[in-house]
Amino acid sequence: MNYETTVDLSDTENGMTLDEQAARRKRMWVVLAIVLAGALIAALMFSRGEEEVPFAAEGRETIPAVTVVSPGAGTLEGVINATGTLAARREMPVGVTGEGGRVVSVAVEPGDWVNAGQVLAVIDRSVQSQQANAQAAQIEVAQADANLAQANLDRAMQLVERGFISQADIDRLTATRDAAVARVAVARAQLAERRARNAQLNIVAPAAGLVLTREVEPGQTVSAGSGVLFSIARGGEMELLAQIGEAELAEIGLGATGRVTPVGTDESFACQVWQKSPVINEQTRQGTARCALPYNAALRPGGFASIELASETVVAPRLPESAVLSDDRGNYVYIIDDTNHVVRRPVELGMIRDDGIVIASGLTGDERVVMRAGGFLSEGEEVRPVTEAAD
Structure with missing residues (x-):
């Protein structure tokens, strides 16, 4: 009796086909290759890292090197x-000194140089000029009265010797003459006053200097209450x-x-x-x-x-800004002592200049001061100082 055995290639272990098993084995090889590559890279990095971190002969880490400077103490001119x-x-305000009036002309502009007494502005004086003429006429009238009084006195003096005029008449004529002479003096004083007032109508520079401002224009009416019309810088x-x-x-x-x-x-x-x-x-x-x-x-x-x-x-040390540190305890620097250990030194700052900071107190200038990277150090740490020449 013959039996026919049929093999189905799609039937495998665990119910997987041959194609699926081949794909699974391929993925496993890829994963294995990736893991091996990662392990190799890690080994290389670890070996290089060990080479970049040398050890001292006694097994300690290398002592860090820091740059130090001995600044000394120099004579510094303060700035x-x-x-x-x-x-x-010296700014000179110029205004109206007289009775004022209508401005006829203005002779200067801001930026002009003026001399003492130079006219800055002219005020109309037509009325005041007529008043001056009237005062001059009053002098002539008073002088005529004084001349007449003197003539009367002279004639009376000739008659008093003959007894025609009493001494009392002489005294009266003398008083009349004196009063007339006094009126002449008064008229002359009034004319001088009028002329002085007219001279004040012109606004003039009190001293030589540079005109800074001008606050007046022709046609404007000004008076003593008009305020400052010009300002002048005396001597510029x-x-x-x-x-x-x-x-x-x-x-x-x-x-x-x-x-x-x-x-x-x-x-x-x-x-x-x-x-x-x-x-x-x-x-x-x-x-x-x-x-x-x-x-x-x-x-x-x-x-x-x-x-x-x-x-x-001042005579004091000078340090670059990089050497000076600050915290809640104040300003300080790091110095290196005789055993090459870091020591904190409080300092008081002086002038801040373009070429550095002046240390007012706290340093003599002979110390070895850490110039840079002080913020990465700690007090008491051992370092290897590398000296840099001071400026």
Whole structure:
């Protein structure tokens, strides 16, 4: 009896076909290859990392190297930087000094130079001129009366010797003559007063200087209550009203020199402190140093400017900003002691200059000060100092 055996290729173990088993084996080889590659890379990285971290002969990590400097103590000229407003050093307000009237003409413009007594504006004086003429005529009238009184007295003196006129008549005629002479003096004084008033009708410069402002035009009626018509900077002199902190203001002496740079220009001008404010502003804690400047067209009153002022010289160490650290305990630096360990040293800062920070106290200048990376160090840490030459 013959049996026919049929093999179904789709029947395999676990119910999987041959194709599915082949795909499974392929995935397993891929995963195995990835794992082996990862292990190889990790081994390489671990071996390189060990080479980059050398050990000392005794098994300790390498001591870090830090750059240090011994700054010494030099003589430093103090410099104080401040800002302020430009102004005329002596500004002269000019207004009406006489009785005023209608302005006929104005002879100057802002920016003009004027001399002492130069006419700035002319006021109509037609009425006042007639008054002066009337006063002159009064002098002639008074003089005629005085001449007549003198003639009468002279005739009476000739008759008194003959007894025709009494001494009382002589006294009366003498008094009449004296009164007439006095009226002549009064008339002359009145004319002089009138002429002086007429001279004040012209508005003139009280001193030589630079005209800053003009507040009057022809045809305008002015009087003593019209206020300031012109302002003049006497001699053209300017100044900077520098606002300086009270501590720094005390360091500046009268006669101190500086350089003023107006806003909008790179040009600077020499100045000299001629006055310091005796009062400190309660809100800003600043005072004013008045710095005199010669005339220059670039110096405009009301403009803003910066100033560098020379202050007292000091003998102190100077460090770069990178060497000075700060925290809630104050300012400090790290120095390296004789055993090459890090030591914290509190310091008091002085002037801040372009070339570094002046150390007012806390250092003698002979210490080895950490210049950089102080924030990565800790107090008591051992380091290997590398000396850098001081500036």
